[in-house]
Amino acid sequence: MILSLQKPDLASVIESEGITLRQRGRTLWACCPLHGERTPSFKIDPERQQFYCFGCNNGGDVISFIQKYRGLSFKDALRYLGIEQGPLSRERKAEIELGRRKKAAVREFRAWVNERHRELSMKYRCLMRAKELAKSEEEYRRNPYACMEKLWEHYLDVLEEGSDKEKYELYQLDKQTREATDLSHMEVEA
Incomplete structure (x- = not known):
């Protein structure tokens, strides 16, 4: 049985981690939190709920971001994000x-x-x-x-x-x- 997970908003999660985002057109940009840099190369597409860093070539959704940023397993990332599995209350x-x-x-x-x-x-x-x-x-x-x-x-x-x-x-x-x-x-x- 495959469950549909209610994922939190990617930009909100990234900002809650203390990362400042700047809007450019439809996308948001920041200095990549996954590697040290001075020029923003970390792009967030709010519509697709995806991120990609042109510097370190990491990308994915909110779950993979937390996994990489916090060094967590998939299950631990779900718990960290408060994503419930199963029917919602x-x-x-x-x-x-x-x-x-x-x-x-x-x-x-x-x-x-x-x-x-x-x-x-x-x-x-x-x-x-x-x-x-x-x-x-x-x-x-x-x-x-x-x-x-x-x-x-x-x-x-x-x-x-x-x-x-x-x-x-x-x-x-x-x-x-x-x-x-x-x-x-x-x-x-x-």
């Missing part, structure tokens, strides 16, 4: 669902950080180009977006170098602002 199913929701929220947050940074960078570059082309400071100040310069600089600083807490505060503020200015739910009376 209601509590475990609820725990798994909560974990999925948390992972989805983290993915949404990371996507927001990347998208907002891209959007603000583009707007800021356009504004700086307009400032460059303006014949005077007064002409530049007539630009309707000139008043946003300092705010956009601050947001870009937070998105580029701020802590996760600062980025999350900015995310919450942005979310509240968008909800407050969303008029799609209002009915118009004629």
Whole structure:
């Protein structure tokens, strides 16, 4: 009888081991924890739940990662990860669902950080180009977006170098602002 195992999220497990991951496109990267290096060559594909290191040629799933990283047997790696064999209890199913929701929220947050940074960078570059082309400071100040310069600089600083807490505060503020200015739910009376 073959049992289907509920594996924990690979990126979450790797981060819980104290390894910092950086997102590049759809993949996550880190310096390989399986061998010493300075340049990130350890790639994680969150969709496929697989990792591969281009430096030491190790790869696999969350179980094989823990086996290699912790030096454990397959069974011990399952125990370490808390993977249950057999039918899942209601509590475990609820725990798994909560974990999925948390992972989805983290993915949404990371996507927001990347998208907002891209959007603000583009707007800021356009504004700086307009400032460059303006014949005077007064002409530049007539630009309707000139008043946003300092705010956009601050947001870009937070998105580029701020802590996760600062980025999350900015995310919450942005979310509240968008909800407050969303008029799609209002009915118009004629």
